[in-house]
Amino acid sequence: MQIMSERDLKGYWKKNLKYLGILLSIWFTVSYGFGILLAPVLDEIQIGGFKLGFWFAQQGSIYTFVVLIFVYVYLMNKLDQEFNVQED
Amino acid sequence: MDVQVWTYILVGVTFALYIGIAIWAKAASTSDFYVAGAHVNPVVNGMATAADWMSAASFLSMAGLISFMGYDGAVYLMGWTGGYVLLALLLAPYLRKFGKFTIPDFIGDRYYSNFARTIAVICALIVSFTYVAGQMRGVGLVFSKFLEVNIDIGVLIGMAIVFFYAVLGGMKGITYTQVAQYCVLIFAFMVPAFFISFQLTGNPIPQLGFGSELADGSGQYLLEKLDELHTELGFAAYTSGTKSMQDVFFITAALMIGTAGLPHVIVRFFTVPKVKDARVSVGYALIFIAILYTTAPAIAAFAKYNMMETVSEQPYEEMPEWFGTWEETALLTWYDKNEDGIITYAPGSAIEGLPDIQRNTAGEIVRGDFGEVKVNNPPAEGSNELYVDRDIMVLANPEIANLPAWVAGLVAAGGLAAALSTAAGLLLVISTAVSHDLIKKQIKTDISDKAELMWARIAAGGAVVVAGYFGINPPGFVAEVVAIAFGLAAASFFPAIILGIFYKKMNRQGAIAGMIAGLLFTLGYVIFFKIAFPEFNTPEFWWFGISPEGIGTLGMILNLLVSFAVGMIFPEPPEDVQEMVESIRYPQ
Numbered sequence: 001m002q003i004m005s006e007r008d009l010k011g012y013w014k015k016n017l018k019y020l021g022i023l024l025s026i027w028f029t030v031s032y033g034f035g036i037l038l039a040p041v042l043d044e045i046q047i048g049g050f051k052l053g054f055w056f057a058q059q060g061s062i063y064t065f066v067v068l069i070f071v072y073v074y075l076m077n078k079l080d081q082e083f084n085v086q087e088d
Numbered sequence: 089m090d091v092q093v094w095t096y097i098l099v100g101v102t103f104a105l106y107i108g109i110a111i112w113a114k115a116a117s118t119s120d121f122y123v124a125g126a127h128v129n130p131v132v133n134g135m136a137t138a139a140d141w142m143s144a145a146s147f148l149s150m151a152g153l154i155s156f157m158g159y160d161g162a163v164y165l166m167g168w169t170g171g172y173v174l175l176a177l178l179l180a181p182y183l184r185k186f187g188k189f190t191i192p193d194f195i196g197d198r199y200y201s202n203f204a205r206t207i208a209v210i211c212a213l214i215v216s217f218t219y220v221a222g223q224m225r226g227v228g229l230v231f232s233k234f235l236e237v238n239i240d241i242g243v244l245i246g247m248a249i250v251f252f253y254a255v256l257g258g259m260k261g262i263t264y265t266q267v268a269q270y271c272v273l274i275f276a277f278m279v280p281a282f283f284i285s286f287q288l289t290g291n292p293i294p295q296l297g298f299g300s301e302l303a304d305g306s307g308q309y310l311l312e313k314l315d316e317l318h319t320e321l322g323f324a325a326y327t328s329g330t331k332s333m334q335d336v337f338f339i340t341a342a343l344m345i346g347t348a349g350l351p352h353v354i355v356r357f358f359t360v361p362k363v364k365d366a367r368v369s370v371g372y373a374l375i376f377i378a379i380l381y382t383t384a385p386a387i388a389a390f391a392k393y394n395m396m397e398t399v400s401e402q403p404y405e406e407m408p409e410w411f412g413t414w415e416e417t418a419l420l421t422w423y424d425k426n427e428d429g430i431i432t433y434a435p436g437s438a439i440e441g442l443p444d445i446q447r448n449t450a451g452e453i454v455r456g457d458f459g460e461v462k463v464n465n466p467p468a469e470g471s472n473e474l475y476v477d478r479d480i481m482v483l484a485n486p487e488i489a490n491l492p493a494w495v496a497g498l499v500a501a502g503g504l505a506a507a508l509s510t511a512a513g514l515l516l517v518i519s520t521a522v523s524h525d526l527i528k529k530q531i532k533t534d535i536s537d538k539a540e541l542m543w544a545r546i547a548a549g550g551a552v553v554v555a556g557y558f559g560i561n562p563p564g565f566v567a568e569v570v571a572i573a574f575g576l577a578a579a580s581f582f583p584a585i586i587l588g589i590f591y592k593k594m595n596r597q598g599a600i601a602g603m604i605a606g607l608l609f610t611l612g613y614v615i616f617f618k619i620a621f622p623e624f625n626t627p628e629f630w631w632f633g634i635s636p637e638g639i640g641t642l643g644m645i646l647n648l649l650v651s652f653a654v655g656m657i658f659p660e661p662p663e664d665v666q667e668m669v670e671s672i673r674y675p676q
Contacts (some may be wrong), residue, residue: 036333050299061170065378
């Protein structure tokens, strides 16, 4: 078990919250933004057989969710190492 | 060989497999029974989570619902996947670090109160029982449609199988059966999708075929043609939908937050060894889920196109064989309002209520002038003559697309896998809520591990019986019933857990008041519109235009507001609780 000083853990938590803020903003923008609120506007753009808003609502947002989780895993694993809080 | 023989073979083989796994993975301790000893590989756990979570609704009903909802189907697609981002970022790693067995465990310890624990138990029971009702109806549906077994007997067979591996193996048995069930269900879902996508568009990948040109040489895109067919008949365009934007927003949010708050999903991340594993395991789970979820909207569009091309404005006498088969099961009905022998498909209902087949005194089906199955229902207003049950869009898809008989048998086995895997996960939550959170933590704290394990098995057995009752007396459409469980989870658990992790100063009074307010509000709204006064269940009476399916989002906001307001009046949580919150925030 690593004994950490109070300040380091605070730094770790702060950085974690920053990552959460960024990733959840993307999560919200793609699904609620592109898929719902902006869908009528994006539907004006046609890519292949898809109207873009419709594609985000029924396909694109799901792909984005998968990518977001793996980006989070990558960032957090790095952060754990950096602040020495990783499990052995 | 015909569909029925194939179905018996495939269902028989898969059931034998599940029983074999159950015998191999017998639970020896409560830790095995509750969290599979907490040493499940993260990829395996991801697969089990996917099966746990993709229910009869995802497999049988969702593509059908989307077929008839068009764009609006996005509420299910985004709603039932987006929650995994919340789960990975906001819940799973911290709850894994906390390292106990159940959600009520966390709520009870974090809010230093057995009263809070009991409320969490009640929430878990309401959510799980609402949800399990949908699964049992799914099991009964598959049995009755494919094997021509009485629906009640179908449910009883399903219950016997679940009873066997849930009671014997607990989480350990369930985990490995779910892995097998995932393989069965995803294979069963994808095979017809590949075939149909290739038939219609020349591209076997459904996600791409969905956006491709039709293979009929017209050079028209599938979705373009579908929009055209819809608008010609007076429907809204397939790619634009009919729900209001705020309702779509609120339903999507309720389903997302609900997913992240479902106890049987969260508890799966207690089964991996480390915090790191919990994070990545959610990612694997979502990949496995996304395979089905990006295919479902494609199947929905293919099925709708096939149905409209085959049926709309065509003479009844030229209908393919499957039309008659599904008419006889009352899932498809044609009421020839203008007596021209041609099937008119238009907006609005064809008949009043659900089809009730006319039979003569000898019990034989009464047929009309063109050989159609007659129903007792009065015709509804409007020109529409066709009633289609949403569930058959997946069940009948292989037949509609003329696929070989074994594909239809496969779909039956897949539907059963989806329903059974989810039912088992829910039954486990119910049994642990009773044996662990009520008996071990509150009624008889000095109980031995062995006795607790026995209680867990008894509770699982009892839960199977209750679930069976729901299966035999099913409420409503599978997906609709399930959607409500999500609203309840969103309004009760989710805020309490999030505040528990991210807001150290939240005290027990605030959390308890919030959970009660969220739960009662959501339940009250749903009961009012769905059960007490269904005649008022239209957008003009809804608050802010939010349907009962989306009200969980408002319930969650209410929960948060009440938690903060009440929390401010009372003192901060004790020092040791605040330290515990600190400690779950980092892996080690």
